[in-house]
Amino acid sequence: MTNLLRKIFSLKELKYAWLLLISAMLCIFTFYVDEHFNPSDQFWLSIAYFTSFALATIWGGMNYVGHFRINSLYRKQKDIQAYVDQLALGKDDKLELLNYLEDFAADLELQGKTKEEAATEAINQFKVKEFLSMSKHTSPFESHGHHYLLGYGSLSLAAVLILILIEKATNSFSLYLFILETVFAVYGICLIALRILYKILDKFIYRKLKNYFS
Template identity: 50%
Template sequence: MKWWNKAFSLNDIKYYWLLVLSIVLCGAFVYWDRMDSPDKTLWLSVGYGASFGLAVLWSGANYVGHIRINAMYRKHNDIQAYVEQLAMNDEDKMELRNYLEDYTQDLMSQGKTKEQATAEAISQFKVKELLSLSKHTSLFDLHAHHYLLGWAAVAFVLLLLLELLDGLLFSHSLLTMIVESILAAYGAAFIMLFFIYKVLDVWVYRKLNSHLS
């Protein structure tokens, strides 16, 4: 079920209100576009442009909102919490925890507070690790963004169901047309955005590696 949670997670959509605003604005102007209103070309251009601009703004904010500092580079003041998030087996974690606690006690005997001693012990260990891992460990953890493909699939399934229902009922209502247009546009945009994010990931990794190497 882990893949299901990744593909259909709403929590992974950051700044969702920007996306919702873009969708609502797009729907409103598609509706107006179908109305017989004179001299509306300029306002339609403004409306569609604003909707697209909000979507672009959301895509950028969403990407940045998922970037997290790699755990190895974060500041830690708790030995237990630091050791637990490391990719080690239980035996190695216990050995490291004992080492850090002993080192902390030595620093405390030199007059440092427990918090200062803990932070320094962890920092000293991280320096050794980073010297050996920095060339192979990225500064940032980048999200896989599987939810984009998941919700794109949902959009196209809903689009197909609406098409079938519309064909069976012969309704061809304006509301159905607007919803179908939005599902098609944003579903396709999610798929494109997934690949754009992947290209950005490669670019970010290369930039970081060039600066850290």
């Protein structure tokens, strides 16, 4: 439970926060102009609302991609022991493979390669389909849990509750508070919904990659 809360409120993991902030500020400004001045020509307001939504959508995509990492199994590796440890093999099979790769690397060293170059080439020789299918992680990407979206979403909704309480305490309607309540509520709900979308995308991508490598 403690670990889950730590992940949820690990708020520094938000990527490209400046873009999301611009989207929110533009939405607040446009909403204020719309409600306070209520211009007869709604064209520019529509453009502003659309731009705000588009920026939030672009941020959602950039944030998702920004958390992708190449699976350690697929990265360039120079340590034979570390590579073998990642394979889902039995103890005896791992030992046999380790000895084979080390012997192979030793032969490459005799041919003039450095120890690092020899280890890298030996590992690359075995990064083929039949060995990758036995690895613990078949996907070439490591996806993120995106728990921080729950943190930001819950904080946004908590802000809505606080603003409502302030409005109730003062017993008066404030356009500024109304706008903030609405924007916080919309962005809070969308952040939580975005995590669900991210998980759906994770499963879709994983399934496609699994079929590709199987």
